[in-house]
Amino acid sequence: MDFNFVIQIIQPLTQLVAARSNFQELAAGAIVLGIILSSCFLVGAIVKTKLGKFFRGHFENVLSKFIPGYGMIKSTVTQIFDRKKYPFSSVALVQAFENDTLMTGFVIDKHPDDMYTVFVPCGPNPTTGYIFHLKQQYVHPVTVPVENALRSVISCGVDSKPLLDAFHQIPEGKQA
Incomplete structure (x- = not known):
C-alpha cells in the first residue's frame, strides 16, 4: 500500500490535531496514526472478552437483518478459511x-x-x-x-x- 494514500486518509484528523495543539503536521500525523492503531488494538482486545463477544453477536444480528446474505457469506468464509477444520487433506x-x-x-x-x-x-x-x-x-x-x-x-x-x-x-x- 502506498504511504501517501495513508497520509491522505488521515489528513483531516492530522490538520485538526495540528490546529488545536502546538504540534507540527508531521508530529500530529504520528499522533493520529498512533491513536488509530491503539483504537484498533483496543477494539480487538475488547471483542475477545465475554461482553465484547455479546456486543459483536448483537452487531452481527443487526447486520444480518439489513444486509441480505450476510449470515451465509460469513459462515461460508469462516468454513473455508478456518484453519482448524479443513475438510481436504x-x-x-x-x-x-x-x-x-x-x-x-x-x-x-x-x-x-x-x-x-x-x-x-x-x-x-x-x-x-x-x-x-x-x-x-x-x-x-x-x-x-x-x-x-x-x-x-x-x-x-x-x-x-x-x-x-x-x-x-x-x-x-x-x-x-
Missing part, C-alpha cells in the same frame, strides 16, 4: 475426464483400491462443485497449501501459476 490437479484437461481439486479420501475421492470446486464459490471418484493415475497431488488453491478458485483462476509450477515439478512418469 491435500491439493491435486485432476484429469476428471481422463483427457489432458486439468482441474484444481481437493483430495477428500484415498481408497485401498488406488482410487481417490476428489472435490473439484466451482469458482468463485468453492462451496459448490463436483465430487469425482478417480483412478490414481488421474490424480496429481501438488505441494501447494490448501488456502492458496482456495484463493485461486475464489479468484476464478487468477494466480494459478503456483499450482501449474508444482504440477510441472512432478516427475514425468508420475504425471499420468
Whole structure:
C-alpha cells in the first residue's frame, strides 16, 4: 500500500490535531496514526472478552437483518478459511475426464483400491462443485497449501501459476 494514500486518509484528523495543539503536521500525523492503531488494538482486545463477544453477536444480528446474505457469506468464509477444520487433506490437479484437461481439486479420501475421492470446486464459490471418484493415475497431488488453491478458485483462476509450477515439478512418469 502506498504511504501517501495513508497520509491522505488521515489528513483531516492530522490538520485538526495540528490546529488545536502546538504540534507540527508531521508530529500530529504520528499522533493520529498512533491513536488509530491503539483504537484498533483496543477494539480487538475488547471483542475477545465475554461482553465484547455479546456486543459483536448483537452487531452481527443487526447486520444480518439489513444486509441480505450476510449470515451465509460469513459462515461460508469462516468454513473455508478456518484453519482448524479443513475438510481436504491435500491439493491435486485432476484429469476428471481422463483427457489432458486439468482441474484444481481437493483430495477428500484415498481408497485401498488406488482410487481417490476428489472435490473439484466451482469458482468463485468453492462451496459448490463436483465430487469425482478417480483412478490414481488421474490424480496429481501438488505441494501447494490448501488456502492458496482456495484463493485461486475464489479468484476464478487468477494466480494459478503456483499450482501449474508444482504440477510441472512432478516427475514425468508420475504425471499420468
